Amino acid sequence: MSARGQVQLDGIVKKHGAFAALKGIDFEIKPGEFFALLGPSGSGKSTTLRILAGLDAPTSGRILVDGEDVTGADARERDVAMVFQSYALYPHMTVFENIAFPLEMAKRPKAEIGPAVREAAAKVKIEHLLDRKPGQLSGGQQQRCALARAIVRKARLFLLDEPLSNLDAKLRLETRVELKKLQRSLGVTAVYVTHDQEEAMTLADRMAVFMEGEIRQIGRPADVFAQPNSIEVAAFIGSPPMNLIPARYQDGSVLIGGRRLPTMLQTHGERDVVVGVRPSAVRFEADGIPATVEVVENLGDAAILDMSLAGTALRARYDRFPLPREGDAMGVTVRPEDIHLFDPVSRRRL
Amino acid sequence: MNKSAVAGVVAQGRRALHRRADPARIMEGRERRFAAALLAPAFLALMATTTFPLLFLIWTSFYRMNLSMPFMDGFAGLDNYRELLADPRFWQSLGVSLVYTASTVVLQVVIGLALAVLVHGMRRGQGLFRMVAILPVVLSPAVVGMVWRSFMLAPDFGVVDYLAVTAGLGSHNWLGDPTLALVSVIVIHTWQWTPFAFMVLLASLAALPDDIYEAARIDRASAWQSFRRITLPLLRPAIVMVIIMRTMVALTAFAAIFTVTGGGPGTATEILNLYAYRKSFTELSIGYGSALAVALLVFTLVVSGVLFALRRAK
Ligand SMILES: Nc1ncnc2c1ncn2[C@@H]1O[C@H](COP(=O)(O)OP(=O)(O)O)[C@@H](O)[C@H]1O
Ligand SMILES: [Mg+2]
Numbered sequence: 001m002s003a004r005g006q007v008q009l010d011g012i013v014k015k016h017g018a019f020a021a022l023k024g025i026d027f028e029i030k031p032g033e034f035f036a037l038l039g040p041s042g043s044g045k046s047t048t049l050r051i052l053a054g055l056d057a058p059t060s061g062r063i064l065v066d067g068e069d070v071t072g073a074d075a076r077e078r079d080v081a082m083v084f085q086s087y088a089l090y091p092h093m094t095v096f097e098n099i100a101f102p103l104e105m106a107k108r109p110k111a112e113i114g115p116a117v118r119e120a121a122a123k124v125k126i127e128h129l130l131d132r133k134p135g136q137l138s139g140g141q142q143q144r145c146a147l148a149r150a151i152v153r154k155a156r157l158f159l160l161d162e163p164l165s166n167l168d169a170k171l172r173l174e175t176r177v178e179l180k181k182l183q184r185s186l187g188v189t190a191v192y193v194t195h196d197q198e199e200a201m202t203l204a205d206r207m208a209v210f211m212e213g214e215i216r217q218i219g220r221p222a223d224v225f226a227q228p229n230s231i232e233v234a235a236f237i238g239s240p241p242m243n244l245i246p247a248r249y250q251d252g253s254v255l256i257g258g259r260r261l262p263t264m265l266q267t268h269g270e271r272d273v274v275v276g277v278r279p280s281a282v283r284f285e286a287d288g289i290p291a292t293v294e295v296v297e298n299l300g301d302a303a304i305l306d307m308s309l310a311g312t313a314l315r316a317r318y319d320r321f322p323l324p325r326e327g328d329a330m331g332v333t334v335r336p337e338d339i340h341l342f343d344p345v346s347r348r349r350l
Numbered sequence: 351m352n353k354s355a356v357a358g359v360v361a362q363g364r365r366a367l368h369r370r371a372d373p374a375r376i377m378e379g380r381e382r383r384f385a386a387a388l389l390a391p392a393f394l395a396l397m398a399t400t401t402f403p404l405l406f407l408i409w410t411s412f413y414r415m416n417l418s419m420p421f422m423d424g425f426a427g428l429d430n431y432r433e434l435l436a437d438p439r440f441w442q443s444l445g446v447s448l449v450y451t452a453s454t455v456v457l458q459v460v461i462g463l464a465l466a467v468l469v470h471g472m473r474r475g476q477g478l479f480r481m482v483a484i485l486p487v488v489l490s491p492a493v494v495g496m497v498w499r500s501f502m503l504a505p506d507f508g509v510v511d512y513l514a515v516t517a518g519l520g521s522h523n524w525l526g527d528p529t530l531a532l533v534s535v536i537v538i539h540t541w542q543w544t545p546f547a548f549m550v551l552l553a554s555l556a557a558l559p560d561d562i563y564e565a566a567r568i569d570r571a572s573a574w575q576s577f578r579r580i581t582l583p584l585l586r587p588a589i590v591m592v593i594i595m596r597t598m599v600a601l602t603a604f605a606a607i608f609t610v611t612g613g614g615p616g617t618a619t620e621i622l623n624l625y626a627y628r629k630s631f632t633e634l635s636i637g638y639g640s641a642l643a644v645a646l647l648v649f650t651l652v653v654s655g656v657l658f659a660l661r662r663a664k
């Protein structure tokens with residue numbers, strides 16, 4: 001049973017005419033894993049999920065589920081469950097009938113269906129709504145109904161396409177936690193599409209970062225956050241995004257604002273680099289590099305400072321009070337272990 | 351503030367409101383009169399062409415009015431209706447009307463729906479189908495009748511007869527045999543009006559969201575199951591609407607049958623509408639013909655009442 005829900009994608013290419021939506025996608029998901037497909041809008045996440053579900057066929061490449069090649073199989077034959085971004089509830093059926101539908105299609109005996117529907121509804125806390133039609137539900141309730149319909153059949157794969165994106169911010173946070181608990185309690189393999197890096201960071205065991213139809217990096221969220229392998233991934237992961245400053249590298253240090261900042265990279269020679277610094281890694285010291293505060297965005301318990309440092313923009317997180325004021329001069333510095341170095345030409349991590 | 355003071359303020363406010371509302375009310379009255387003046391000609395024309403003839407029809411149905419025996423004319427009370435209930439030809443024509451209406455409507459909906467589902471599934475060429483489909487609808491039923499009588503159903507050189515002979519079924523007198531004649535007029539009506547059902551249902555199909563069909567595939571519904579459980583229930587309002595509209599038209603069909611068979615052979619294709627026409631204008635028995643027409647009206651009202659009740663149900 002524990003080996004159920006293993007997924008492997010091999011060189012998946014999807015073309016729409018001359019346009020390649022996917023340019024060769026490879027990854028493997030372990031049984032029971034929560035795997036996120038993260039990337040900006042239009043990067044091919046939904047396309048990948050739909051190909052995995054069997055709703056669309058790839059132009060080339062192979063899909064294996066539990067070691068079995070399902071590339072040519074339709075969605076009906078794949079034993080997957082899916083939550084659509086639009087929820088895709090059947091508008092003429094009640095919540096009960098919606099949740100019961102996959103069981104009826106699987107020809108389960110009537111006596112089994114009622115209890116199974118009620119159990120699934122209870123898991124997402126909508127037992128009291130079973131007689132309503134989707135049109136009489138709020139967005140959050142519709143989303144739960146879609147979840148219940150997906151979990152009721154106990155499919156081997158659980159696919160979710162931006163399931164939280166249509167909810168308001170507060171509900172999104174609540175549901176995120178519940179979703180994680182639900183997946184853990186079911187022990188089912190989940191593939192989760194999102195453009196929200198915070199969602200991927202908090203939910204996923206591992207994630208694949210998509211850009212322009214390619215996977216740029218795969219790994220545990222913490223690892224991707226700590227070691228982004230390219231400028232694009234570095235800029236996408238983290239909020240507010242990483243500062244990326246063109247600079248000169250010289251024998252183990254970078255030159256910024258006329259000062260030398262030591263880095264962890266110790267090679268001889270000189271070259272152009274892009275220095276990456278997370279806003280939270282910027283430290284304030286009186287004898288640091290001089291910078292001017294231009295805008296203060298107060299978040300309540302901290303602030304984001306938009307600063308100008310020798311002509312380049314730098315964003316920093318600041319959590320000491322009182323906050324500096326716009327126009328103030330401050331000294332900033334960065335520890336060697338907080339400096340990410342990238343090649344400006346290949347855009348890869350150095 | 352005490353109670354009477356409050357009441358005073360309220361009354362004052364109300365008076366102020368009235369003063370302010372008065373000009374608005376005058377404007378409103380003027381507007382209403384203007385609207386009435388604009389509507390009056392159309393309303394009068396409508397009255398003159400529909401309501402008045404209808405009332406006149408009901409009135410004549412209570413009279414003996416026979417143009418070939420004008421000396422017998424006079425008030426007849428319910429005599430025409432008594433005669434009608436005992437008239438086998440009336441019951442026969444009512445039966446033909448029923449068969450004609452039921453079979454043409456069922457055929458139009460079934461074929462129209464099948465075509466709509468088929469064309470909806472096509473990736474290309476939908477526009478062509480829509481254009482071809484509209485052709486029969488825009489033809490006059492009388493023209494359609496003539497075309498079918500002379501080109502399609504004529505023995506020996508009609509297209510249908512030719513096909514029947516080629517298929518080894520032999521030549522038939524399509525409009526001379528009572529059963530074949532009824533089948534023929536049903537086919538002609540279905541041919542002309544199925545495109546209407548097709549177009550309405552295709553438009554309704556196109557308005558259904560795609561994602562629920564993908565959800566149904568994920569839920570492992572077969573193509574037939576998603577048609578039965580999703581498409582049909584969601585199309586129900588459109589289907590019922592088509593049934594209502596087509597039933598009303600089929601019950602009062604006239605031109606196509608009149609030009610193809612004239613109700614014959616004998617009374618094989620004589621629907622109630624045609625019988626009323628023949629009685630009134632061939633046999634010149636206007637009073638009895640009016641009673642037949644009123645019977646058709648009552649029948650049509652009853653059927654539409656039932657259909658509308660069905661529409662509201664569930
Ligand atoms: N049917 C289609 N025809 C043409 N282009 C498509 C089609 N479906 C998706 N695309 C394109 O493929 C790219 C990836 O889309 P998608 O997978 O939906 O992105 P996302 O990562 O936002 O989910 C987009 O640029 C989109 O415009
Ligand atoms: Mg998407």
